[in-house]
Every structure is written in C-alpha cells, then in structure tokens.
Amino acid sequence: MKDRNHLSDVSLTHKVSVIDKGLVDIPMLQILQPDGTPHSDASLPELAQEAVLKIYRTMRFIRVLDERMVAAQRQGRISFYLASTGEEAASVASAAALEPQDMIMSQYREQGALAYRGYSTEAFMNQMFSNEKDPNKGRQMPIHYGDKALNFMTISSPLGTQIPQASGYAYGQKMAGQPAVTICYFGEGAASEGDFHAGLNMAAVLHCPVIFFCRNNGYAISTPAEEQFAGDGIASRGLGYGIKTIRVDGNDAFAVYAATKQAREIALAENCPVLIEAMSYRLAAHSTSDDPTGYRSKEEEARWQAKDPIVRLGNWLKAKGWLDEEQDGKDVDQMRQDVLNELKRVEKVPVCGIDDLVEDVYDTPPWHLKEQLEELKQHIRQYPDAYPKTSGRL
Amino acid sequence: MAKMNLLQAINNALILAMTENDKVMVFGEDVGHFGGVFRATSNLQEKFGKARCFNTPLTEQGIMGFANGLASQGSVPVAEIQFGDYIFPAFDQIVNETAKWRYRSGGQFSVGTLTIRTPYGGGIAGGLYHSQSPEAYFAHTPGLKIVVPRNPYQAKGLLLASIRDDNPVLFMEPKRLYRASVGEVPEEDYELPLGKAEIVTQGSDISLLAWGAQMEVMEKAAEMADKVGISCEIIDLRSILPWDVETVCQSVVKTGRLLISHEAPQTGGFASEIAATVQERCFLNLESPIARVCGLDTPYPLAHEKEYMPDHLKVFEAIKRTVNY
Numbered sequence: 218m219k220d221r222n223h224l225s226d227v228s229l230t231h232k233v234s235v236i237d238k239g240l241v242d243i244p245m246l247q248i249l250q251p252d253g254t255p256h257s258d259a260s261l262p263e264l265a266q267e268a269v270l271k272i273y274r275t276m277r278f279i280r281v282l283d284e285r286m287v288a289a290q291r292q293g294r295i296s297f298y299l300a301s302t303g304e305e306a307a308s309v310a311s312a313a314a315l316e317p318q319d320m321i322m323s324q325y326r327e328q329g330a331l332a333y334r335g336y337s338t339e340a341f342m343n344q345m346f347s348n349e350k351d352p353n354k355g356r357q358m359p360i361h362y363g364d365k366a367l368n369f370m371t372i373s374s375p376l377g378t379q380i381p382q383a384s385g386y387a388y389g390q391k392m393a394g395q396p397a398v399t400i401c402y403f404g405e406g407a408a409s410e411g412d413f414h415a416g417l418n419m420a421a422v423l424h425c426p427v428i429f430f431c432r433n434n435g436y437a438i439s440t441p442a443e444e445q446f447a448g449d450g451i452a453s454r455g456l457g458y459g460i461k462t463i464r465v466d467g468n469d470a471f472a473v474y475a476a477t478k479q480a481r482e483i484a485l486a487e488n489c490p491v492l493i494e495a496m497s498y499r500l501a502a503h504s505t506s507d508d509p510t511g512y513r514s515k516e517e518e519a520r521w522q523a524k525d526p527i528v529r530l531g532n533w534l535k536a537k538g539w540l541d542e543e544q545d546g547k548d549v550d551q552m553r554q555d556v557l558n559e560l561k562r563v564e565k566v567p568v569c570g571i572d573d574l575v576e577d578v579y580d581t582p583p584w585h586l587k588e589q590l591e592e593l594k595q596h597i598r599q600y601p602d603a604y605p606k607t608s609g610r611l
Numbered sequence: 612m613a614k615m616n617l618l619q620a621i622n623n624a625l626i627l628a629m630t631e632n633d634k635v636m637v638f639g640e641d642v643g644h645f646g647g648v649f650r651a652t653s654n655l656q657e658k659f660g661k662a663r664c665f666n667t668p669l670t671e672q673g674i675m676g677f678a679n680g681l682a683s684q685g686s687v688p689v690a691e692i693q694f695g696d697y698i699f700p701a702f703d704q705i706v707n708e709t710a711k712w713r714y715r716s717g718g719q720f721s722v723g724t725l726t727i728r729t730p731y732g733g734g735i736a737g738g739l740y741h742s743q744s745p746e747a748y749f750a751h752t753p754g755l756k757i758v759v760p761r762n763p764y765q766a767k768g769l770l771l772a773s774i775r776d777d778n779p780v781l782f783m784e785p786k787r788l789y790r791a792s793v794g795e796v797p798e799e800d801y802e803l804p805l806g807k808a809e810i811v812t813q814g815s816d817i818s819l820l821a822w823g824a825q826m827e828v829m830e831k832a833a834e835m836a837d838k839v840g841i842s843c844e845i846i847d848l849r850s851i852l853p854w855d856v857e858t859v860c861q862s863v864v865k866t867g868r869l870l871i872s873h874e875a876p877q878t879g880g881f882a883s884e885i886a887a888t889v890q891e892r893c894f895l896n897l898e899s900p901i902a903r904v905c906g907l908d909t910p911y912p913l914a915h916e917k918e919y920m921p922d923h924l925k926v927f928e929a930i931k932r933t934v935n936y
Contacts, residue, residue, distance in 0.1 A: 320684075322680075351717065352716075352717050352719050353715065353716050353717040353719065354717035354718075356714060356715055356717060357715050361715070363715075363716045363717075363719060363720065364719070365716075365719040365720060370683065370716075370720060371712075371715055371716035371717075371719060371720055373707065373708060373711070373715060375703060375707045375708070378676060378703065378704060378707065378708050380676065381672065381673045381675075381676025381677050381679075381680065381704070382676050382677070382679045382680030382683070382708070383680055384673075384676070384677050384680060385676065385677035385678060385679060385680025385681035385682075385683075385684070385688075386680035386681065386683060386684045387680075388677070388680075388681055388686075389680070389681045389684030389685065389686040390684060392634075392636070392662060392663075392686065393684075393685070393686075399680075411670075411672055411700070412672055412673070412676055412703075412704075414670070414673075415668075415670040415672050415673025415676060415677075416673060416676060416677075418668050418670065418673065419667060419668055419670070419673045419676075419677050422667075422668055423665070423667070423677075576718070577713045577714045577716075577717060577718040578713070578714055578753050578754050579713075579754065579756075579778050579853075580713075580721075580723060580777040580778055583806065583853040584853065584856065584857075585853060585856075586753075
C-alpha cells in the first residue's frame with residue numbers, strides 16, 4: 218500500500234491567514250496593438266503570408282456570413298442565427314494553430330473555427346436550412362454544425378456539456394496513441410455550469426491532452442461578467458485545478474495563434490490540459506432572439522468596435538504589404554455574392570424524407586419506432602395538405 | 612460452469628470484455644485498486660493497468676460527460692455510477708447528450724459503445740438515497756437501452772451483450788442480490804439478447820411480469836398462488852427499453868390476466884407504460900383489469916421499508932383479486 222501524505226506541500230502559519238485575491242497576476246498576451254502595430258518587445262508568430270491571409274480571409278468570410286444570415290433571419294428565411302461579430306480572431310486563429318487530426322468540440326459561436334477547417338458556404342447553408350444535404354439531417358436548429366470528416370463534433374445546445382466530453386475524447390486519443398489533442402470552446406457564462414468544474418478537474422487528474430478555450434466576451438446573453446463570477450476571470454480557476462493557464466487578447470489573432478500553438482505543444486508533450494482565456498467582446502447580439510440595447514450602452518460597444526480584430530490584422534497586413542486594399546474590397550464583395558447565391562440555391566433543397574424521423578435514435582429502429590412511423594405515414598396520407606414537406610414523398 | 616454470485620458474474624464479464632478488446636475502459640468512483648464499493652471491479656486495475664481501470668474524481672456529471680466523449684472517440688467505456696440514487700447529477704449528460712448523440716449528428720457521431728453500470732433497488736436498509744429504482748426516468752428517453760438482470764447467469768450474458776451493443780445501455784444491477792443471488796455461470800463467453808423478455812415459468816391463469824430483484828418476489832407469490840390452485844406464468848422483462856411487447860402480449864392472450872410489479876413508485880412507473888400498451892393490444896383478451904403492485908408514491912422510506920416494498924404477500928393478494936375479479 219502506498220504511503221501518502223496530503224499535507225506534505227502545506228506550509229505552516231501561526232496566525233489566522235486570510236488569502237485574498239490578487240495573489241497571482243495573470244497578464245494578457247497581446248502581440249498586435251489595437252491599431253495593428255506590433256508591440257516592440259513581442260515576437261510575431263512564424264506564419265507565412267498565405268497562412269496569415271488564410272486567417273484574415275476566414276475572419277472576413279465569417280463577418281460576411283454573420284451579417285448575411287442575421288438579415289436572412291430577419292427576413293424569415295431561417296428561424297435563428299447567432300453571430301460571432303468581434304470574436305472572429307478567437308475562433309479562427311485558435312483553429313489555425315491546430316492540426317487537422319485535432320478534435321474540435323465547440324459551443325455555438327465558433328463558426329470561424331469550422332470555416333477555417335474548410336466547411337463550405339454550401340455546408341453552412343445546408344445546416345441552417347435543415348435540408349436533406351446536411352449530414353446532421355436537419356435535426357437541429359441553425360448553427361448546430363457538425364462534420365465528422367473535419368473532426369468537428371456536432372454541437373448541442375445545453376451549455377458546458379462539451380467540457381467533460383472533451384476530457385474524455387482527449388483521453389481516448391491519448392490511449393489510442395494518436396498525435397492529436399481536443400480543443401474545447403466555451404464562454405465565460407458556460408464556465409459557471411457544473412460541467413466546467415467536472416471537466417477541468419477530470420482532465421487535470423486523468424492527464425488528458427485537451428485545450429480548454431474560454432471566450433470571455435463579457436456577456437452571457439444579458440448577464441455581464443461581473444454578475445457571473447467574482448474571481449479573476451476564468452483563468453484564475455485553472456490554477457486551482459493544477460492546469461497550465463494562458464490569458465490572451467482574444468481580438469489579437471497573432472496572440473491567439475501563439476497561445477494556442479504553445480498550448481497544443483504542452484498538451485501533447487506532457488499529456489495534460491491547458492486552459493486559455495481569450496478576452497474579447499460580443500459585439501453581436503447573443504442571438505437573433507436578443508436585443509442588447511436593453512442591457513448595454515452604445516458607448517460601450519463603440520469602445521470595442523475600435524478594437525475590431527479584423528481591422529487590427531488587416532492593418533498589420535497592409536503595413537506589411539501583404540494585402541492590397543482594393544483587392545480586399547473586391548474579395549469581400551465576392552464573398553457576399555457567394556453567400557447570397559448559396560443561400561438562394563440551398564433554400565430550395567427539400568428536407569429529409571419522413572423515414573429519417575426515426576433513423577439514428579438507435580443503430581436500427583426498434584419495433585415501437587417502426588410502428589409509430591407507419592401510423593404517422595398513414596395519418597399523413599389522410600391529411601396530405603397539413604404536412605406538405607413530406608406528404609408528396611411517402 | 613462455476614458457482615458465482617451476481618458481483619462475481621459481473622466481474623467475470625468485465626474481465627472477458629477487457630481481455631477481448633483493448634478499447635474497453637472501466638471507471639467511476641472507487642472502482643480502481645479498491646475494486647468498487649461493492650467489489651464489482653475487483654482486480655481489474657491489477658490485470659489491465661491503471662489507464663484502463665481507474666478512479667475518477669467524485670463527480671457523476673463528470674463521469675458521464677467523460678464517458679460520452681470517450682465513447683464518441685471510439686473507445687468502449689463501461690462507466691460506473693456508484694448508486695442509482697446518485698445518477699441525477701449526470702441526468703443532463705445521459706438524457707441530453709448520450710441519448711441524442713447519434714440522432715443530432717445524423718449518425719455521423721455516436722456513443723453507442725457506452726455502457727453505464729449502476730446498482731439500484733431497496734431491501735438493504737438504505738433509506739431514501741441508497742434504494743431507489745430510477746428506471747422510469749430513463750425509459751422516457753428515446754435513444755437509451757435499459758437492461759436489468761435478475762441473477763448471475765443473466766448478469767454476465769446481458770452485460771457482455773450491453774457492452775458490445777452499438778447503442779448506449781443503462782445496465783441496472785439489483786444490489787440486494789449482489790451477494791444473495793448465487794448460481795451456475797458458464798466460464799466461457801456468452802451473450803443474452805437485449806430487448807427480449809424471458810418466460811421463466813409457464814402458467815395458464817395469470818401472467819406476472821417483473822424484472823431484476825423483483826423476480827424473486829414474483830416466484831414466491833406464484834408458489835403461494837399455486838397452493839390455492841392459481842397457475843401463474845412468470846415473465847422476466849430483462850430489458851425495459853426497448854421492451855418485448857410480443858412476448859408479454861402473447862402471454863396475456865394466453866392467460867387473460869396481467870400483473871406488473873416494481874419497487875419504484877407506482878405513479879409514472881414503467882408498469883403504467885406496459886399496462887397502457889397491453890390494454891391497447893389485448894383489450895378483448897383481458898378477463899380483468901391489469902394489476903400493478905409497486906412501491907408507494909412516497910420517497911423510499913427507512914423505518915417502514917418492509918411496509919413500502921411490493922412484497923410477495925401484496926403480490927399474492929393482487930393475484931387473487933385479479934383472478935377472482
């Protein structure tokens with residue numbers, strides 16, 4: 218039997234010792250200043266022109282997609298949307314620091330990571346229109362993407378559930394001897410869920426190569442961060458779990474890239490979790506069902522608009538001579554056109570046939586589902602006008 | 612064949628599954644070196660190493676979240692929740708995640724390899740929080756399978772089938788029988804079918820339906836009924852979800868009467884679901900109302916455990932009432 222002493226690292230005091238906040242200063246990594254000028258003492262990540270342009274263009278694309286789809290929701294063409302305006306660097310630049318074999322388990326505002334992996338405009342549209350071409354078979358609300366080929370786990374709505382799941386997934390990758398990690402995205406609001414505690418603690422104790430990437434964007438719907446937690450953000454919690462932790466400026470693509478790259482190296486080399494807290498701001502509404510004017514000021518939003526991550530990287534690219542302003546404008550026009558064209562085309566694609574209603578509940582539909590499906594078909598035949606999406610294809 | 616109690620049969624099944632497939636991993640609270648609070652996982656860590664049989668921190672939602680992720684990666688987790696009464700912090704992970712994983716992803720991703728083992732049921736002076744039978748909560752969740760063995764032979768065959776089944780299975784172990792139930796168990800590998808009930812005793816006057824530890828109660832009541840000239844057909848449902856409607860209805864068509872019994876509270880219990888389905892299908896064959904003999908609609912008591920339990924005497928009385936209706 219192993220002899221243990223859980224007091225071995227505990228020092229003694231002879232007076233009541235109250236530990237107050239401020240013991241550890243957790244600085245925020247920033248490489249580019251808000252105007253795009255690098256800090257003189259910061260080292261830029263080693264990225265070739267094409268690599269930086271891919272990050273930049275993906276961010277641009279997501280901004281365009283978000284604007285277009287919010288408008289589509291307003292027009293009643295899709296039921297729901299959730300933009301990531303102002304947070305594009307956090308998802309895109311972190312995904313850029315990963316390898317394709319790394320699993321992404323996201324919350325719901327990481328469309329940038331998915332686009333970086335190569336999810337096409339058509340694939341985005343198929344999911345949002347819940348049509349038969351969506352590999353998720355149109356079963357979830359818009360923005361709940363998932364693509365096995367891209368190692369992007371299908372998103373679920375309950376908050377924080379992906380956190381312990383990412384620990385388990387990473388443990389499996391380690392056991393299989395794969396040179397891969399799992400990245401798990403979530404917001405500072407979701408970090409209040411019990412699953413956050415469970416997932417981080419398990420990852421630390423069980424040595425799971427997982428990157429916990431928290432987007433601290435200041436708001437959980439309308440609840441500001443100061444009503445969400447009293448400690449020093451989310452980063453301070455990493456220390457309590459014995460998890461290596463980095464705080465980074467989430468609006469600085471280079472800082473996000475550098476932090477994630479190093480986190481990945483640590484996670485893989487040491488078989489351990491790393492927590493990243495990316496400080497950002499949700500310039501968008503929480504979703505199309507939300508109206509931020511009820512809980513924050515225009516002035517506050519304007520202060521963060523001045524820190525726009527796309528403008529910041531764009532300025533750096535232009536100063537470097539890697540981006541032509543006129544071409545950039547044409548690229549964005551083209552993106553807008555592509556998104557619009559795909560939207561118009563895809564909204565005509567039908568939904569899955571009625572048989573798919575009972576598929577994938579189990580590996581094969583059991584007796585009661587087969588019975589219920591047959592009864593339903595009979596009913597649809599009786600009232601075909603009431604069920605126009607499926608009655609023509611029974 | 613070897614004589615085993617229910618725990619040994621489970622341990623034996625886990626050893627076979629872990630030997631056969633490197634991807635099988637067993638984890639939960641205290642399941643490591645200690646072998647679990649009931650010793651179902653004894654010696655697994657010694658045999659298969661700490662990476663494949665390990666303690667987790669004390670967090671049921673964490674265990675199930677971790678298990679979901681691990682299963683979706685392609686491993687074969689057998690996660691233990693120490694008592695069925697403590698499964699509720701994991702309810703969200705099981706109901707919203709485990710059960711919907713395949714469906715929400717259009718079959719791209721799945722946690723079908725997952726098995727959740729948990730002891731359930733009373734009769735051990737466990738009071739409110741070491742006695743519950745939470746099967747009905749989960750039976751309301753499409754995407755899960757629920758399996759309950761009644762003896763060591765069933766436990767081994769059903770657990771091996773559950774681990775290998777390509778759907779998440781909640782495997783509920785009757786803890787009252789862990790050591791009390793002893794029987795001959797083949798040492799080699801075998802499986803018993805999921806979703807299939809078993810007719811344990813043939814009879815002609817009434818069908819008695821139960822599962823798990825309640826089967827002993829049914830057999831005892833049937834013996835008493837036999838002495839007063841009532842012939843009981845005893846059925847072990849074995850799988851709660853999906854359940855074997857065919858075997859049950861065939862029996863009811865034959866006997867014309869049905870009694871269902873479970874320890875869980877009566878209201879919203881799984882007996883209600885069975886009764887509703889059977890009356891739809893066998894309405895004209897029924898000679899009397901379907902009887903339910905269940906736990907009371909109270910929290911599981913301690914001092915009044917004996918009074919609360921749907922014991923053989925309550926079942927016997929219900930048999931007579933039903934036959935003489």
